[in-house]
Each structure stands twice: as structure tokens, then as C-alpha cells.
Amino acid sequence: NHDEEEIPMIEESPSGEMMPANSDDSNGSEDVSGVIRVKTLHISSPILAAKSPFFYKLFSNGMMESEQRHVTLRINASEEAALMELLNFMYSYTLTATTAPALLDVLMAADKFEVASCMRHCSRLLRNL
Amino acid sequence: MNSGQKKRNFQIEAFKHKVVVDPKYADKTWKILEHAIHEIYNHNASGLSFEELYRNAYNMVLHKFGEKLYSGLVSTMTFHLQEMSKCIEAAHGGSFLEELNVKWSDHNKALQMIRDILMYMDRTFIPSTHRTPVHELGLNLWRDNVIHSTKIKTRLLNTLLELILRERTGEVINRGLMRNIIKMLMDLGPSVYHDDFEKPFLEVSADFYSAESQEFIECSDCGDYLKKAERRLNEEIERVSHYLDAKSEAQITNVVEKEMIANHMLRLVHMENSGLVKMLLDDKFEDLGRMYNLFRRVPNGLSTIRDVMTSHIRDTGKQLVTDPEKSKNPVEFVDCLLAKRDKYDKIIISAFNNDKTFQNALNSSFEYFINLNPRSPEYISLFVDDKLRKGLKGVKEEDIELILDKVMMLFRYLQEKDVFEKYYKQHLAKRLLSGKTVPDDAERSLIVKLKTECGYQFTSKLEGMFTDMKTSQDTMQGFNAVYGPELGNGPTLVVQVLTTGSWPTQPSVTCNLPAEMSALCEKFRSYYLGTHTGRRLSWQTNMGTADLRATFGNGQKYELNVSTHQMCVLMLFNNADSLSYKEIEQATEIPSSDLKRCLQSLACVKGKNVLRKEPMSKDIGEDDAFSVNDKFTSKLRKVKIGTVVAQKESEPEKQETRQRVEEDRKPQIEAAIVRIMKSRRVLDHNNIIAEVTKQLQSRFLANPGEIKKRIESLIERDFLERDNADRRLYRYLA
Numbered sequence: 073n074h075d076e077e078e079i080p081m082i083e084e085s086p087s088g089e090m091m092p093a094n095s096d097d098s099n100g101s102e103d104v105s106g107v108i109r110v111k112t113l114h115i116s117s118p119i120l121a122a123k124s125p126f127f128y129k130l131f132s133n134g135m136m137e138s139e140q141r142h143v144t145l146r147i148n149a150s151e152e153a154a155l156m157e158l159l160n161f162m163y164s165y166t167l168t169a170t171t172a173p174a175l176l177d178v179l180m181a182a183d184k185f186e187v188a189s190c191m192r193h194c195s196r197l198l199r200n201l
Numbered sequence: 202m203n204s205g206q207k208k209r210n211f212q213i214e215a216f217k218h219k220v221v222v223d224p225k226y227a228d229k230t231w232k233i234l235e236h237a238i239h240e241i242y243n244h245n246a247s248g249l250s251f252e253e254l255y256r257n258a259y260n261m262v263l264h265k266f267g268e269k270l271y272s273g274l275v276s277t278m279t280f281h282l283q284e285m286s287k288c289i290e291a292a293h294g295g296s297f298l299e300e301l302n303v304k305w306s307d308h309n310k311a312l313q314m315i316r317d318i319l320m321y322m323d324r325t326f327i328p329s330t331h332r333t334p335v336h337e338l339g340l341n342l343w344r345d346n347v348i349h350s351t352k353i354k355t356r357l358l359n360t361l362l363e364l365i366l367r368e369r370t371g372e373v374i375n376r377g378l379m380r381n382i383i384k385m386l387m388d389l390g391p392s393v394y395h396d397d398f399e400k401p402f403l404e405v406s407a408d409f410y411s412a413e414s415q416e417f418i419e420c421s422d423c424g425d426y427l428k429k430a431e432r433r434l435n436e437e438i439e440r441v442s443h444y445l446d447a448k449s450e451a452q453i454t455n456v457v458e459k460e461m462i463a464n465h466m467l468r469l470v471h472m473e474n475s476g477l478v479k480m481l482l483d484d485k486f487e488d489l490g491r492m493y494n495l496f497r498r499v500p501n502g503l504s505t506i507r508d509v510m511t512s513h514i515r516d517t518g519k520q521l522v523t524d525p526e527k528s529k530n531p532v533e534f535v536d537c538l539l540a541k542r543d544k545y546d547k548i549i550i551s552a553f554n555n556d557k558t559f560q561n562a563l564n565s566s567f568e569y570f571i572n573l574n575p576r577s578p579e580y581i582s583l584f585v586d587d588k589l590r591k592g593l594k595g596v597k598e599e600d601i602e603l604i605l606d607k608v609m610m611l612f613r614y615l616q617e618k619d620v621f622e623k624y625y626k627q628h629l630a631k632r633l634l635s636g637k638t639v640p641d642d643a644e645r646s647l648i649v650k651l652k653t654e655c656g657y658q659f660t661s662k663l664e665g666m667f668t669d670m671k672t673s674q675d676t677m678q679g680f681n682a683v684y685g686p687e688l689g690n691g692p693t694l695v696v697q698v699l700t701t702g703s704w705p706t707q708p709s710v711t712c713n714l715p716a717e718m719s720a721l722c723e724k725f726r727s728y729y730l731g732t733h734t735g736r737r738l739s740w741q742t743n744m745g746t747a748d749l750r751a752t753f754g755n756g757q758k759y760e761l762n763v764s765t766h767q768m769c770v771l772m773l774f775n776n777a778d779s780l781s782y783k784e785i786e787q788a789t790e791i792p793s794s795d796l797k798r799c800l801q802s803l804a805c806v807k808g809k810n811v812l813r814k815e816p817m818s819k820d821i822g823e824d825d826a827f828s829v830n831d832k833f834t835s836k837l838r839k840v841k842i843g844t845v846v847a848q849k850e851s852e853p854e855k856q857e858t859r860q861r862v863e864e865d866r867k868p869q870i871e872a873a874i875v876r877i878m879k880s881r882r883v884l885d886h887n888n889i890i891a892e893v894t895k896q897l898q899s900r901f902l903a904n905p906g907e908i909k910k911r912i913e914s915l916i917e918r919d920f921l922e923r924d925n926a927d928r929r930l931y932r933y934l935a
Contacts (some may be wrong), residue, residue: 126255130315135251145252184259
């Protein structure tokens with residue numbers, strides 16, 4: 073009953089390029105040039121799936137990741153802190169960020185992965201600042 | 202809000218996300234997604250990265266390329282659906298639906314995955330730009346490119362209708378496939394299901410059932426036809442449950458009902474030798490139930506059945522009550538009525554769902570024909586009499602109640618309840634005075650029922666009769682205590698003192714009693730008047746009974762139970778061997794009709810003929826001579842010699858009773874008029890008639906002519922007056 077999975081987070085260079093320039097291969101796998109670092113996290117897929125439709129589909133919709141024990145999430149370096157906060161929130165319902173910019177970043181991340189509870193939480197915190 | 206106290210710091214920082222600089226960014230990203238959509242339609246989705254595709258779609262929307270993404274999606278999907286459409290069109294014959302089904306399922310799976318990767322667009326871009334959501338878009342494109350493609354649309358409809366026709370003619374079809382295809386049409390929206398399938402389906406079905414019902418009705422009888430119709434109806438309901446939209450059930454059943462039932466209703470009901478009347482005659486509960494359940498589905502269906510049933514009951518009922526053969530035996534007559542009532546009761550309960558309107562029709566039909574025979578009240582009372590006299594021996598209490606309840610039911614139908622009361626009183630009197638132990642509980646139970654039905658007034662005299670019986674018992678005890686020792690071995694007298702008015706006594710001539718009896722009677726008279734001053738006693742010898750001990754010529758001894766009149770006749774033979782009719786009449790002074798009956802029962806009934814008549818014949822003539830029948834034998838020591846009572850009344854008696862009923866009605870009508878006028882003060886003629894009729898309904902149906910006569914009589918006696926201005930108005934005079 074071990075639902076833990078590993079998610080390596082590949083961070084891209086904050087060079088302003090969203091995509092690696094030469095991703096012309098057709099099978100969809102992305103060029104790893106520009107990758108700054110890879111971070112591996114252990115997460116519980118049911119918890120993430122319950123909180124986020126994105127993760128739910130990621131683990132189940134029949135594409136590549138549904139069969140993988142190691143799922144890769146590729147983000148911008150600038151998104152890292154916010155994503156860590158978001159993942160943390162999904163387990164604990166708490167955030168460490170307190171400043172408006174940091175909360176805005178978390179809100180962006182929550183919106184991207186459709187974590188509605190976190191979006192509401194951030195909005196509330198931002199309103200009450 | 203006094204937020205002035207709180208200090209808030211707002212810091213605005215530059216947006217951290219980098220603005221896209223690569224001008225080819227959008228095209229490149231769309232190419233990845235387009236490729237993915239192709240792969241998904243080609244069943245290669247498991248090689249795609251959801252994360253990557255979601256991220257790309259997210260980024261496109263985030264960077265204002267939602268429009269490009271959406272239009273790209275539309276054209277890519279359209280391309281695939283057109284490809285699919287070609288494959289489906291190319292499918293041969295039976296594989297057409299299969300191919301359509303496979304492609305539909307493929308498209309659905311693909312659509313689901315495309316929707317997953319475009320989730321962010323679905324959630325943000327589409328609502329804000331009022332586009333059609335991805336899923337709905339996928340269905341609409343399928344509808345427009347596949348289902349409505351010219352080469353598929355009609356072929357699809359024809360295939361579906363053809364399969365249903367084949368199923369209707371007994372073939373087995375692939376219902377699972379049908380269900381999937383119909384489900385697809387339903388998924389595409391109610392209008393697609395309705396326009397592309399349901400409407401033509403209903404039209405074709407109407408034609409089919411119109412033709413089939415025509416064919417059935419020509420070659421089957423009513424019962425078989427209904428069976429077929431019921432089966433068809435169930436088949437259609439089952440078809441809907443298996444593979445059509447549940448909402449179609451009402452419509453397709455409507456078609457079957459209209460074509461198979463409504464259009465042939467009258468012909469079915471009136472079918473000779475198998476229609477409704479025949480089913481009623483033969484107690485075909487199952488067929489009747491089927492007819493009821495089918496006909497209730499169509500407008501006027503039940504009223505059609507009800508009308509035919511009503512007129513059938515009325516006709517047969519009329520035949521029954523006017524049949525002179527049936528009228529000969531009142532018990533049989535009532536038995537027939539009860540049997541008929543039971544029969545229809547059972548039909549209504551078991552076949553007609555115990556429908557209230559049918560019960561009402563049954564009741565009104567009975568009310569109609571029972572009152573066609575003016576003797577019905579008499580016969581019903583005679584029936585009760587018969588049951589209470591002998592029929593109830595060894596019958597359980599519940600069964601007695603059951604019979605009494607049935608009698609009450611017939612009683613309710615009577616319009617002339619007062620006539621029933623008259624006869625009931627006569628019959629009850631005979632029962633009470635016969636000295637036989639009548640089932641008291643049953644008697645009282647019926648009185649209670651009558652009281653509940655018609656009120657205290659109706660039964661007060663009947664109850665008075667029971668009281669008289671009880672009082673008489675006490676009186677006799679007192680009499681015997683005083684005179685018992687003195688009388689010794691002489692004849693015993695039992696007297697019932699009947700209150701005038703409570704009992705149906707007739708001012709009859711007292712016959713000559715034998716000397717020993719009349720002495721005894723005188724003793725009782727002085728005893729009774731001694732204790733009750735101011736009363737008058739008159740002897741009703743026509744109502745009494747006597748027990749005689751007789752010794753016949755051959756030494757045989759019997760105890761004879763006879764009427765008082767018979768006793769008087771027999772006692773004459775203690776002093777004479779042979780007497781002529783005239784002599785007997787002179788000696789007893791019994792009225793001739795009674796005497797004839799009494800002699801008839803003594804001389805002409807086989808086994809009870811204690812007298813012998815010259816000449817031997819059935820009827821009593823004025824010149825006949827009588828002597829004791831020395832050869833009389835009987836197996837029993839006690840012989841009950843009943844009077845040959847014409848059980849029912851003879852014609853003159855009937856007239857007499859009728860007359861008395863009419864007489865009794867007069868004061869009741871007058872009382873009703875006065876009651877009404879007292880409260881209304883002024884009323885016109887028609888209203889008085891209506892109100893009086895209504896008030897008296899529970900007892901009898903008042904004749905308007907008679908009411909008019911009573912009004913006139915009341916005017917003469919200054920209870921009412923006519924209005925001077927309007928002669929049709931009456932005024933109450935206090």
C-alpha cells in the first residue's frame with residue numbers, strides 16, 4: 073500500500089527561453105539542454121490526485137506517466153519555491169510564504185495545477201494582507 | 202471599516218515570468234500538440250507525456266495563444282472525423298453499425314484525452330471567450346462530420362428502423378450494438394435523438410401497428426386480439442428499456458395504444474361471441490382484466506367498457522326480475538339477485554382493479570332493475586324470513602353476518618324501503634309468534650343494520666316487537682304463578698300481548714275457540730286487565746299456534762304442531778266423525794280464505810294429511826266433506842303441520858298491503874312538507890317537490906302527484922297558503 077512515487081523536478085535555466093531551442097524530434101521527448109538541476113521528491117499520488125485534477129490525470133489518463141514510477145515535472149527555476157510551497161500545502165494546508173509576491177507565485181502555481189483549495193487559501197491571505 | 206489604524210504595505214514587484222521572445226514559439230508549441238492529437242487518434246497515446254502536453258497547452262494559453270490552440274484543435278479534430286466518416290461510409294452492409302460504433306468509441310476515448318491535456322484551456326480560455334467546451338465541441342464535430350454526413354444520415358436511420366422491424370417480426374438482433382448507437386444519438390443531444398431517430402421511428406411504428414392491427418382484427422377473436430395487443434405493448438416497453446431513451450416509452454406505447462386499441466375499441470367490445478358481453482357471461486376474469494388494463498390506457502376506454510357492462514347488467518337484470526318463472530319462488534329470486542351481484546362484484550374486484558366507477562355503475566344498474574319489480578321489497582324480506590327460519594341452522598355466526606350484509610346491500614337498492622319495512626314487520630311477527638327459537642342474535646343484528654342504514658324511526662316499531670315478546674314472557678310467568686295450580690292438567694295457554702301499532706295486526710274476526718280454550722282465555726283476560734287498567738285486549742287468533750296430542754284410530758299417538766285455526770278445526774273432530782266444509786265454517790267462523798288454506802294443509806299435504814277429504818283433490822271446495830284420517834302415520838312423533846301459506850302474498854293481499862303503504866306515506870309526506878316549509882317559509886311548487894323527494898328518498902320514492910295532493914290537503918287545513926300574486930308560491934302559516 074505504498075503510494076509513494078518519485079517526482080524528479082527538472083528545473084530549466086532561467087534564461088528567458090521557455091523551451092529548449094532544438095526540440096525538433098517528433099516523439100515528444102524533450103531536449104534536456106538548459107536543465108539546471110533535477111530534484112527528486114517522494115510524494116503520495118492519491119493525495120496529489122485528490123487535490124489536483126492535473127495530478128489525477130497525470131497518474132491515470134493512459135499516457136506515458138500513468139505507467140511510470142518516476143514522473144517528471146518540468147518547471148522554470150523561478151517556479152520552484154512556489155511549487156514546493158504548493159506541494160507542502162497539499163499535505164498540510166499551510167503555507168510558509170507571507171509576502172504578497174511569494175503568495176502570488178504560489179497562487180500562479182496553484183492555478184496551473186488547479187489546486188482549488190490552495191487558490192482560495194492564497195486569495196484569502198492576499199486579501200487580508 | 203476603520204482601517205486607518207492598520208498600516209498596510211503594498212509592494213509591487215516586476216512580474217517574474219519571462220515574456221516570450223521567440224516569435225516561432227506559438228507555432229512550435231502547437232506543432233507538438235497537433236502531433237500529439239494525431240498520435241492520440243492513432244492509438245499511440247501511451248507514448249505521449251501528459252506533463253509535457255499539459256505544460257505546453259498551459260503555456261500557450263498563458264501567453265495569449267488560446268485562440269490559435271482552439272482553432273487548431275477544431276481543424277485537427279475535423280480532419281480526423283472526416284477520415285473516420287470515410288471509413289464508416291465504406292463499411293459494407295451489416296458491418297456499417299459496427300464500424301460506426303467502433304469509431305464512435307475511438308473518438309470518445311481520443312476526445313477524453315484531448316480534453317485532459319487541454320484542461321487548462323477548458324477552464325480558463327473557453328469560459329472567458331464563450332467558446333464551446335472541448336467535450337461538447339468534440340460531440341458537435343462528430344455530429345456534423347459523421348452523423349449528418351449525407352452518406353451516413355439516411356443509411357443510419359434506415360438501418361436502425363430495419364433492425365427494429367426485424368426484431369418485431371421475431372428475429373434476434375444485436376441489442377448491445379443498438380443500445381450503443383442509440384446512446385450515441387442521445388449523447389449528441391435530445392434534438393439529435395428526436396429528429397434523427399425518434400420521430401421517424403414513431404411514424405414507422407404507427408404504420409406497422411396500423412397494418413398489423415387490421416390484420417389481427419380480421420382473423421382473431423377479442424380475447425386473442427387483446428393478448429396480441431398486450432404482448433406488442435410489452436415488447437415495446439421492453440425495447441425501450443433495452444435500448445431506447447426512457448422518455449420514448451410514453452410515446453411508443455401511445456402509438457401502440459392508439460393503433461391497436463383506440464382505433465378498434467368499439468369493434469373489440471362488441472365482437473360477437475367473444476366481446477365484452479361474452480366475457481362477462483363466461484366469467485373470463487383474465488380476459489376482462491386484460492381488456493381493462495389495455496383500455497384504461499386510451500381516452501374513453503374505461504367508459505366504453507363501463508357502458509357496455511352497465512347496459513348488459515341492466516338488460517339481464519330486467520329479464521331476471523320480470524321473468525314470471527323466477528318470481529314464483531321469492532327465495533330463488535333473491536338468490537339469483539345475490540348470485541348476480543356476487544358475480545359482478547368478483548369481476549370488478551379481480552378484473553377491474555376494484556374500480557370505484559365500476560362499482561358505482563354496478564350499484565346504479567342494480568338499483569335500476571330491482572325496482573322494476575314492485576315485489577322486490579317483499580321478496581327480499583321473504584328471503585330473510587326463509588334464512589332466519591331454517592337456513593341458518595348450523596351456519597356459523599360470521600356466515601350469518603355475511604348473508605345479512607348481502608341482504609342489506611340489496612335493501613340499499615330499494616326505492617320503496619317503507620314497503621320492505623311493512624313486509625319485514627309481518628314476517629318478523631310470524632317468526633316471533635311461531636314460538637320457535639329464532640336465532641335472536643341474527644334478528645337483532647339485522648335490526649341494528651337497518652337502524653344504521655335508515656335511522657331510529659325505521660326500526661323503533663321492530664324493536665318494540667322484541668320488547669313485547671319479553672314482557673309477555675314475564676306476564677305469563679305471573680299468570681301461571683297465580684292460576685297454575687288451579688289449572689292442573691288442563692290445556693296450557695301462552696299469550697303474547699302485542700302493542701297495537703307495533704305489530705302488523707289486522708282487525709280480524711276472532712274465531713270461535715274450543716270451549717276449554719275460551720274459558721282459559723277469559724281467565725287470562727281478567728288477570729291481565731286486573732294488573733293493567735285501562736287496556737283493551739283483543740284476540741288475534743289468526744296469528745297463534747297450538748300443540749295437540751292426537752290419538753288416531755289405529756291407536757297411534759302423535760303430537761301435532763298446528764296453527765290456532767287448525768287447532769279449532771281439529772278439535773271439532775273430537776265430537777264428530779265427518780264434517781262438511783259448511784259445518785266447519787259455521788262452527789269456527791274462520792274467514793273462508795283462511796279456512797280453505799288451513800284445511801288444505803290438514804288434508805292435502807302428503808305425509809301430514811291428518812284429515813281425509815271427499816272427494817280427493819288438491820283444492821278445497823265448498824261442498825267437500827272431511828273426516829279423520831285413521832291411516833295417518835308418520836316416522837316422527839312430533840308432526841309440524843305448516844299452513845299452506847302462500848309464501849308470497851296473494852294478489853288481493855298484495856293490493857291491501859300496497860294500500861296500507863300508500864296510506865302510511867301520506868302523513869310522512871305531510872310531515873316532510875311541513876318541516877321544509879317551517880324552515881323556508883316561502884317556496885315554489887317545484888322546489889317543494891324536489892326537497893320532499895330528497896328528504897324521503899331513504900324510505901321511498903315519493904310520487905309528485907301524491908305530494909301535490911298532500912300540499913292541497915295542508916292548504917285546506919290552513920297549514921299553508923298560496924301566494925296571492927304568484928300562484929306557484931306557497932307560504933307557511935305558523
